[in-house]
Amino acid sequence: MNWLFRYANPHEFMRLSGAVLPFTAIGTALCLLAGLYLGFSVPPDYQQGSTVTMLFVHVPADVVAEIAYGAIAVCSLLSLVWRHPLADIAARAAAPLGALYTALGLITGALWGKPMWGTYWVWDARLTSFLLLLFIYAGYMALWNAIEDETRAARAAAILALVGVVNIPIIKFSVDWWSTLHQGESIMSGKIAPVYLWPLLLMMLGYVLMFASLWMVRVRTVILERRARSLMQAGA
Amino acid sequence: MNFDMGSYGAYIWPAYGISAVALIGVTLWSIAAWRRAKTKLSRLEKK
Numbered sequence: 001m002n003w004l005f006r007y008a009n010p011h012e013f014m015r016l017s018g019a020v021l022p023f024t025a026i027g028t029a030l031c032l033l034a035g036l037y038l039g040f041s042v043p044p045d046y047q048q049g050s051t052v053t054m055l056f057v058h059v060p061a062d063v064v065a066e067i068a069y070g071a072i073a074v075c076s077l078l079s080l081v082w083r084h085p086l087a088d089i090a091a092r093a094a095a096p097l098g099a100l101y102t103a104l105g106l107i108t109g110a111l112w113g114k115p116m117w118g119t120y121w122v123w124d125a126r127l128t129s130f131l132l133l134l135f136i137y138a139g140y141m142a143l144w145n146a147i148e149d150e151t152r153a154a155r156a157a158a159i160l161a162l163v164g165v166v167n168i169p170i171i172k173f174s175v176d177w178w179s180t181l182h183q184g185e186s187i188m189s190g191k192i193a194p195v196y197l198w199p200l201l202l203m204m205l206g207y208v209l210m211f212a213s214l215w216m217v218r219v220r221t222v223i224l225e226r227r228a229r230s231l232m233q234a235g236a
Numbered sequence: 237m238n239f240d241m242g243s244y245g246a247y248i249w250p251a252y253g254i255s256a257v258a259l260i261g262v263t264l265w266s267i268a269a270w271r272r273a274k275t276k277l278s279r280l281e282k283k
Contacts, residue, residue, distance in 0.1 A: 040237045050241045053248055057255045097262070104258055108251040115247050210259065217266045224273035231280040 008078075008086045010223045017216040024213040031206030038199035045196070054112040056199050060207035061104040065133060066168055068098030068211060072140070073165045076158035086219075088154040091161065092144055093218035097211055099137035106130060117181050125174035126182040129167060136164040 035056060045052035075091035078084050109127070110120040121127065140160055147153035175184045186192040192200070241248045 037237065040239060049244060051244045051248060053241070054251055057251055061255065100258060100262055104255055107254055111247045111251040115244050210263075214262060214266050217270050221266070221270040221273045224270070224277050228273065228277040228280050231277070235280070235283065 008084055010086060010226075013086060014220060014223060017220055021213060021216055024209045024216070028206050028209040028213055031202050031209060035199050035202030035206055038202065042195050042199060048116060051112060051115050052196060054108060055196060056203045058105060058108040058112055059200060060204045061101045061108060062130070063204055064207045064211045065098055065102040065105050065130075066171065067208060068094050068101060068215075069133065069137070069161075069164070069168060071215070072098065072161050076161040079154055079158045080162070088150075088158070089222045090215070090219050091158065092154075093222060094215050095137055095141050095144075097214055097218070099134060099141065101207075101211070102130070102134045102137060106134065113181075122181055124180040124182065125178040126171065126180050129171045129174050132167055133164075133171060136160075136167060140164070 039053055039056040042052065044050045072091045072094050075087040075094070078087035079091060106127075109130075113122070114120050140157055143157045143160055144153050147156060174180060175182050187197070187200070
């Protein structure tokens with residue numbers, strides 16, 4: 001774990017993230033541009049027609065919503081076990097981003113559901129467990145804000161984040177465990193046609209890089225704010 | 237490239253529009269917050 005702690009101090013994080021950020025930002029732009037170009041060049045699907053283009057904004061948002069939650073859970077574990085202050089900052093900074101991607105997944109999913117299923121919403125396993133993810137994000141952020149003492153808030157939020165991890169495999173396997181309107185897994189099983197797979201992979205990579213970039217910017221912001229706060233306290 | 241989505245355009249374009257507005261918005265907002273923090277810190281460090 002020593003390597004992790006070496007890079008997980010705020011000073012090293014600022015240096016490393018400053019070096020990495022230009023590449024993730026440019027990578028985001030290139031992947032999204034290429035993904036959109038290919039995405040709007042695909043032929044209509046034989047069943048879904050042109051609504052197949054929803055795939056390229058819906059699935060990446062869902063994937064990042066879950067990755068962001070995984071990132072929060074890992075940081076929470078680091079925080080609980082090793083009490084690392086940067087882990088708390090990182091976990092907290094990822095939450096609003098994760099919630100935003102979750103909301104985008106739900107909205108784009110509803111807009112895809114209406115023309116394909118005839119309804120914006122149905123209380124089935126996949127949709128309900130994904131809505132639950134949004135509520136977990138909301139609860140996590142509310143808990144951080146509700147407890148004034150930052151150390152206690154961090155610990156309570158970390159425990160909530162780890163309990164909420166249970167929901168992630170439920171989202172993933174909901175389409176296999178229960179009968180649902182939502183279509184089954186098609187990427188790993190190779191069922192998706194390559195013409196749709198490539199723009200989807202590019203958009204997914206673009207979304208992931210975008211999340212990584214924004215997450216780093218947000219953590220950097222908090223570190224700067226804390227430095228400013230300690231300078232102010234020192235000067236007061 | 238093909239932008240003719242037929243009658244499905246009523247669902248597809250809002251999905252793309254909301255995603256674009258949200259993601260561009262959160263990017264601009266995050267950069268603005270970082271700039272604010274940076275300016276504040278450099279002002280304090282000069283003192």
